[in-house]
Each structure stands twice: as structure tokens, then as C-alpha cells.
Amino acid sequence: MLDFFRNHQRLMMFMLVLVILPGLGFVGIQGFRGFFDESANVASVNGHKITRADFDSRMRQQLDQARQMLGAQFDPKIIDTPDHRKDILDGLIDQRVVADETQRLHLTASDDAVRRAEMSSGIVASAKNPDGSIDLDRYKQTLAMMGMTPEQFDESMRYSLSLQQLQGSIVSSAFTPKSLAQNLTDLAEQQREVQGLAFHPADYASKVQPTDAQLQAFYDAHKSDFATPATAQIQYLVLSPATLAAGVTPSDADLQKYYNDNIAHYRTEGEVRASHILIAVPKDASPADREKAKQKADQLDAEVKAHPDQFAKIAQDNSQDPGSASKGGDLGYFGPGMIAGGKAFDDAVFAMKKDEISNVIQSDFGYHIVKVTDVKPAVTKPFADVKDSIAKDLKTQLATKSYTDDADGFTSLVYEKSKSLQPAADKYKLQVQTATVTPAPNSALPPDSPLNNAKFLAAVFADDSLKQHNNIQAVDLGNNALISARVTDYKPSAVPALDAVKDAVRQKYVAEQSAELARKDGAAQLAALEKSKATTGFSSAVKVSRNNAQGVPPAALSAIFKADGGKLPAYVGVDLGSDGYAIYRVNSVLPAAPADPQRLAAAQQQIASVEAQSQAEAYVEALRARSKVKYYGSLGSAQGDSN
Incomplete structure (x- = not known):
């Protein structure tokens, strides 16, 4: 289809004009644009x-x-x-x-x-x-x-x-009854004493002696299992900021301009380290309470002014800021706007000198008395110190801009010059790379390799690419990256002759038949045990629970706990697939030990969390239903x- 478009471009343009222009007459230019905007x-x-x-x-x-x-x-x-x-x-x-x-x-x-x-x-x-x-x-x-x-x-x-x-x-409103948590905890920690009897496929392998006719029949029925994957040798180009960066070299003038335009990024604002005493005033406090708090602040202000060396102790004894009182009121280093005291707080504090104590400062939280313990002036890093960092950042930015500018052109060029990637490589200064790929991702490559992209591989193995050897349309890899490729050689999937894979066929046949013999033997033994209630041949007894399987496979554990605990001993058989078959004899059911209060409380909280999540999802569903x-x-x- 793409090859037809390429070879009949003038015809296709004429057809598009016939289709598009009448449409504009019906919906108008603005309506047409709005249609595509969706x-x-x-x-x-x-x-x-x-x-x-x-x-x-x-x-x-x-x-x-x-x-x-x-x-x-x-x-x-x-x-x-x-x-x-x-x-x-x-x-x-x-x-x-x-x-x-x-x-x-x-x-x-x-x-x-x-x-x-x-x-x-x-x-x-x-x-x-x-x-x-x-x-x-x-x-x-x-x-x-x-x-x-x-x-x-x-x-x-x-x-x-x-x-x-x-x-x-x-x-916060979710609630789980303690009795429910107790019941679920008891079920999770209930123990069952069991003995196991395994039927391993390996023990039956010697009994499987396939004839050539059986191997031929098995091979004929499972040919796809032995097929070699299709392979394509490709040339490919990746357009991304990283591949474009090699051709981007900012000049010294560019670096200096970037520094001047972004000088704030290289400036460390002035900071102070301060301690404060807070007399808190609730927002709904009465005028009388506010006045009382102000008087208390004035009293403490006079006290610290008289004994500045006692500021930390006075703050520890009187400050109503729980975060800093225990540290003598220390707020650490901070810049403007970083302490939630408002403009009045900042204006007063950042005008103070080291070791200076403020007058009473009013904020939305109450009254503050502040002592500045250190001052760090604003510092701007010189251009020479940040030049290398700017070069790296600017190169990345310019390469990203180049990608944005070039993406459409790259997409068009690999399509128009469909028989070679070299024109695009020359124009965008990219390196044509080679590789051999299969329709499925290659586990030997990094997971984020562009050659493992599913859309890319699908395009490579499309008919237009394989038969006409045309460039594939540029595939968006995400994260600002495009890839295009051209198949130079293709080998379709092939099924080797039986003689070439006979050992593999024999191995697979023996494995399947051995597992089947193990299952049949196990099922017959289970029927006999349910009648005789015998204990011979079983392993030593172990105690298992849903929380402690003791190595018992999940499928077997599920079967063990489905057995009727009122009719013991009970026998359960479990098909373990390629691992064979297992029989478990359930001897007794042991109730869970009483849960300690902490574990029970934790279980209750976990169940409440699940319930809360369910309620939250239901709430969102209700919101969605009315939206x-x-x-x-x-x-x-x-x-x-x-x-």
C-alpha cells in the first residue's frame, strides 16, 4: 500500500484535493480545523x-x-x-x-x-x-x-x-470490627498437619522409549515448537537529542548569554539562621485573649533583651512552637518565604544583623521574638565556575530544540527517499547502524533498546518493508526519539527437518509422556489410598498454614485447605504440570494460636484499609456517574x- 502511494504521488494529491476541498465548503475552514483538533x-x-x-x-x-x-x-x-x-x-x-x-x-x-x-x-x-x-x-x-x-x-x-x-x-472513617479481624487472622494462621507423596516425571523417563514413528507423529503435531524465528538484517537511524548532540557546539558567546539570562539560577539567595519564641494566637481568639498574648510576648521580649545569653532557655520554657521549642527555638537556616510567618516576619528578620534580637513581630500565628544567630549573604557563582555545566545544559537544550525542529523533516525524508536512509543520515548528521532482529524483542539487549520496541519490530516485518525493501515510516519511541529502518536481507521462519532437531523432539516427547505417566500413577494411587487410608510411602509430617507453606506448592496448599477438616484423614491429589503429581494426606487440623493484641490490631488496620479503598473506589464511581x-x-x- 505504501509503495503504491510512493509511486503515484501526483494521483494521490489530486484525489486528496477532490476529497478535502468540497468538505471545506460544508464545514468551513474553522470547523474543519476544529474537527482535526480533537x-x-x-x-x-x-x-x-x-x-x-x-x-x-x-x-x-x-x-x-x-x-x-x-x-x-x-x-x-x-x-x-x-x-x-x-x-x-x-x-x-x-x-x-x-x-x-x-x-x-x-x-x-x-x-x-x-x-x-x-x-x-x-x-x-x-x-x-x-x-x-x-x-x-x-x-x-x-x-x-x-x-x-x-x-x-x-x-x-x-x-x-x-x-x-x-x-x-x-x-479515616473506615472501620473493621475486631471480631472480623480475629476470624480472618484465625483462618490465615490455622495449621494443618500433612504428609506428602510425590510422583516425579524423571522417575518415569526410563519407561518412555519412543519409536521413530512416534517421534515423527509428535514432530508433525508440534512443528511450530521447533521452528526457527524469522530474521531481518536491517540498517537503521535513530533521531533523538542524544544523537543530534554531537553536531551541536554552543559558542562562548552563547554560554555567556545563557549565563546572563539565567543569572538567578546561579545565585544563592541570602539566608539567616534564627531562633524564635512564639506566643501562639488562634485565628478565632477574642480581643482579650490577643491582648493577653501580646502582654506575654512583651514580657518575654524584655526578658531576652535583658539576658540575651538566656534566649535558648527562655524559648525552651515559653515558646509555643512545638517544632522548635525543644531546640531552644532554633529554626535552622532559611531564606525569604520559607518560614510561614508572612511578609512582616521576613521584613523584620532579613533586616537584622547577627546576634540581634527583634522587637515583638506579629504574624498570622501569633507573636514572635526572633534572635538572628548567623547571616549568609547572597552569593552569585562566577561564570568560569559554571561554564562547563552551562555548556552541558545548553547543548542538551539545543539538541532538544533541534529534535523538535527536525522531527517532521526526518519523518518526511525517510518516507520520500524510501530506498535509502543515507539522505536522512547526511542531512541530520546521523550514523547509519546495522543489526539483525526478530519479530520478538531480544532479551540479550537492554530492555529500553530501540530495537526492542514492539511497534518498530512490527513495522520492520510488515510486507512493504520485507518485499519492497522500503524505509519504514519513522516510529515514535517516546522520550523524544524516532527510529526508521530498512531491511537489507530477510530470512523467513523455517521448520528444520526432523533429523536436524531429533534430539530436541525426543527430549520434549519424553518429558511430556513422563509427566503423563506420573499423573496417571498418582491418580490411581490416590484412589487406592482413599479406600485403604494407608500411611506408607509418605514423607514425614509437617505443619503448614496459609502464611507458612513449608515449601508446599501454591496449588497443593490450596487443595490442602479445601479438604474437609471434619473427615480426617483426608487425601488430596494435585496435578503439578511438568513437575508431575503429588498426594497429600491431611492428618489433623490445628487451631491458630491466640493472636497477640498488636498483631490483631495490625490485621484490623489492614482490613480497614482494604475496606476504605473499596469505599473510595465506590465514591469515585459515583462521582464519575454524575459527570x-x-x-x-x-x-x-x-x-x-x-x-
Whole structure:
């Protein structure tokens, strides 16, 4: 099909004109553009669009997480399925309906809650110095790498805390009766004394002596098991910021301009280290209570002014800030806006000198008396110290910009010059690489190798690529990377002659037949034991529980606990597949030992957590049911509205 398009481009352009121009007469230019704009969205919730970029970002995030967890066993086809893609979209829709409900209920988070959450976040932790102070320059750079400013981080954290309030209210109200926790704990820890009798396939292998006719019949019935995979020798190009970076060299003038334009990134704002005494005043305090608190603050202010060397002790005895009182009021190092005292607090503190004690400062939290114990002036790193770092950052930025500028051109060029990748390699200064690939990912390659991308491999082994040896259309690998390839040689999947794989055929035949003999022998023995109730041949007795299997296979453990405990001894047989067959004799049922209060409380909490999660999911389902949800069909899902 693609080859037909390439060879009849003028005809195809004429046909497109015939199709498109009349359409414009019906819907108008603006309507036509609006029709195609929907391709950028996958769904909408109450009018809020969920963009394909949002979906692709979440999809890449899950693929990256799976890749990190599974390593060499990672197979993107396990994650990138229609069902899983729909699950991801449903998750984005659920997130949106919760956000809408949060907004409807006017839920928000206080400045103090935002500050506490930020201080416990990994971002702030990574920017802390050994003395506990925060390196503001490093903090801003970390946020910049994530595409955020400190202000955007504040709002992101506030938004996250607001969303948590809905689920938090449901979780906090979940309750599980102690009796239910006790019953489930008893079931989990109930023990059964069992003895095992195994029938291993290896013990039956010598009884399997296949004839040539049997091997031929087995081979004929299982030819696909012995087939060699199809292989394609390819040339390929990868366009990404990394491959384009080699051709990007910023000049000294570019580096100096970048430094001047981003001087704030290399400036460490001034910090102070201070201790304070807080006399707290609730927001709903009466005028009389406020006056009483002010008098107390004035009294302490006079006391520390008279005895400045006693500030820490006075703070420890009198400050009503639980976070700092035990440390003599020490707040550590901080910059403007990092202490939730407001503008009046910052204006007073950052105007003070070392060892100076403030007058009483009023904030939203009450009255403060502050002693500045150290002052760090603002420092700007000189250009020479950060030149190498700027060169690296700027090179990455320019390469990323080049990728953005070149992606469409690369895609068009490998399509138009379909018989060679060299024009694209020459234009974008890329290296043509070679490889041999199969339709399935190669476990010997890194999981994130572009040669293991499922869409790429599908394109390589498409008819147009294999028969016409045309360049495949550029495949988006995600994370700003495109790949195109051209097949130079192809070997289809082939089934070797029986003589070439006879040993493998024999081995597989013997294994299957040995397992079958073990199963038959085991089933016959089980029937005899159920009549005789014999104990001979069994292993020593062991006590197993659902929490402690003692090496018993999961399938066997399930069968053991399904046996009727009121009719003992009981015999159960379990087909273990290629591992053969096993019989277990259940001798007795031992009740669980009384659970200690701590374990019972933990079990009760776990069950409550499961119940809370179920209630939270039901709540989200209810929100979704009353929301206007529209699918655009971008993921292959049914189009339509849901109310």
C-alpha cells in the first residue's frame, strides 16, 4: 500500500484535493480545523480535555516503571495492550472527576500544610546541606529540571494536598470490627498437619522409549515448537537529542548569554539562621485573649533583651512552637518565604544583623521574638565556575530544540527517499547502524533498546518493508526519539527437518509422556489410598498454614485447605504440570494460636484499609456517574457520551 502511494504521488494529491476541498465548503475552514483538533485529545470530563500528551506521558511513566522493575524480563507488549491503555485512560478520568469535586467543595490546603509537605518531600531533602540548611540554588535547579518554578511547585503541592482530603476523609472513617479481624487472622494462621507423596516425571523417563514413528507423529503435531524465528538484517537511524548532540557546539558567546539570562539560577539567595519564641494566637481568639498574648510576648521580649545569653532557655520554657521549642527555638537556616510567618516576619528578620534580637513581630500565628544567630549573604557563582555545566545544559537544550525542529523533516525524508536512509543520515548528521532482529524483542539487549520496541519490530516485518525493501515510516519511541529502518536481507521462519532437531523432539516427547505417566500413577494411587487410608510411602509430617507453606506448592496448599477438616484423614491429589503429581494426606487440623493484641490490631488496620479503598473506589464511581465523560475513540474504545 505504501509503495503504491510512493509511486503515484501526483494521483494521490489530486484525489486528496477532490476529497478535502468540497468538505471545506460544508464545514468551513474553522470547523474543519476544529474537527482535526480533537485528535489531540483522548477524552473530556465536564468539558475539561484530557490530552493525548497527558495520556502518552502516563503511558511512558508506567512503561519506565515496569522496565525498572523487570529488567531483562521486561516486555512492552505486556503493558501496551488495549485493556491496559483503557485502564490508564480510566485512571486519568477518575483523577479529573476528583479534581472537579475538590473544586466544587472549595477544598484547599493552608500555607503551613504546604510548607510541611514540601519540607518532607524528596525535592527539598535533595537540596539540604549537611548543616540542615537548604541550598536554594540546588533547589531551584532541581525544580527547573522537572519543568517547574518554586511557585509552581507550591501550587502543585497545594493541589495534591487538596485532592488527598477527599480520599483521606473516607479512609479515616473506615472501620473493621475486631471480631472480623480475629476470624480472618484465625483462618490465615490455622495449621494443618500433612504428609506428602510425590510422583516425579524423571522417575518415569526410563519407561518412555519412543519409536521413530512416534517421534515423527509428535514432530508433525508440534512443528511450530521447533521452528526457527524469522530474521531481518536491517540498517537503521535513530533521531533523538542524544544523537543530534554531537553536531551541536554552543559558542562562548552563547554560554555567556545563557549565563546572563539565567543569572538567578546561579545565585544563592541570602539566608539567616534564627531562633524564635512564639506566643501562639488562634485565628478565632477574642480581643482579650490577643491582648493577653501580646502582654506575654512583651514580657518575654524584655526578658531576652535583658539576658540575651538566656534566649535558648527562655524559648525552651515559653515558646509555643512545638517544632522548635525543644531546640531552644532554633529554626535552622532559611531564606525569604520559607518560614510561614508572612511578609512582616521576613521584613523584620532579613533586616537584622547577627546576634540581634527583634522587637515583638506579629504574624498570622501569633507573636514572635526572633534572635538572628548567623547571616549568609547572597552569593552569585562566577561564570568560569559554571561554564562547563552551562555548556552541558545548553547543548542538551539545543539538541532538544533541534529534535523538535527536525522531527517532521526526518519523518518526511525517510518516507520520500524510501530506498535509502543515507539522505536522512547526511542531512541530520546521523550514523547509519546495522543489526539483525526478530519479530520478538531480544532479551540479550537492554530492555529500553530501540530495537526492542514492539511497534518498530512490527513495522520492520510488515510486507512493504520485507518485499519492497522500503524505509519504514519513522516510529515514535517516546522520550523524544524516532527510529526508521530498512531491511537489507530477510530470512523467513523455517521448520528444520526432523533429523536436524531429533534430539530436541525426543527430549520434549519424553518429558511430556513422563509427566503423563506420573499423573496417571498418582491418580490411581490416590484412589487406592482413599479406600485403604494407608500411611506408607509418605514423607514425614509437617505443619503448614496459609502464611507458612513449608515449601508446599501454591496449588497443593490450596487443595490442602479445601479438604474437609471434619473427615480426617483426608487425601488430596494435585496435578503439578511438568513437575508431575503429588498426594497429600491431611492428618489433623490445628487451631491458630491466640493472636497477640498488636498483631490483631495490625490485621484490623489492614482490613480497614482494604475496606476504605473499596469505599473510595465506590465514591469515585459515583462521582464519575454524575459527570459528563466523553471519549474520542483515540485508543480504540467505543465513542460516545457517558452521564
